[in-house]
Amino acid sequence: MYSNSEGPYRNSLRALFSDRTIGLIMQCCCGVRTSSILIFCLYLIFHALFLVINLVVLSSPEEHVDRAIQFIDTNDNKLHDSVFYNTARELIIRNSGEYFALPITINLVLLVSNLLAAWG
Numbered sequence: 001m002y003s004n005s006e007g008p009y010r011n012s013l014r015a016l017f018s019d020r021t022i023g024l025i026m027q028c029c030c031g032v033r034t035s036s037i038l039i040f041c042l043y044l045i046f047h048a049l050f051l052v053i054n055l056v057v058l059s060s061p062e063e064h065v066d067r068a069i070q071f072i073d074t075n076d077n078k079l080h081d082s083v084f085y086n087t088a089r090e091l092i093i094r095n096s097g098e099y100f101a102l103p104i105t106i107n108l109v110l111l112v113s114n115l116l117a118a119w120g
């Protein structure tokens with residue numbers, strides 16, 4: 001039917017990958033350094049926001065755990081009456097620093113890595 005170099009899409013692929021088209025795709029309003037700095041700043045904002053959220057939840061874990069369960073639970077409140085919820089709630093509230101140490105550490109490491117990446 002068609003050989004490897006021929007086909008119904010041969011001309012459209014040639015037009016798509018021509019030098020002029022690739023040149024138009026590669027051009028941008030700002031340089032590579034500027035766009036990478038903007039991406040790093042965006043990541044810094046996201047990681048700082050997640051760090052603040054973790055610290056707010058850590059400040060009053062009982063209130064925030066109850067609010068999260070109210071959001072997840074259905075209208076019949078079966079999750080609120082379950083043994084798993086009561087055991088997990090007690091452990092999270094009693095040892096909240098241990099449970100939030102890992103997310104806070106990860107956020108701090110990501111913040112520092114973004115700063116170093118933007119600097120270097």
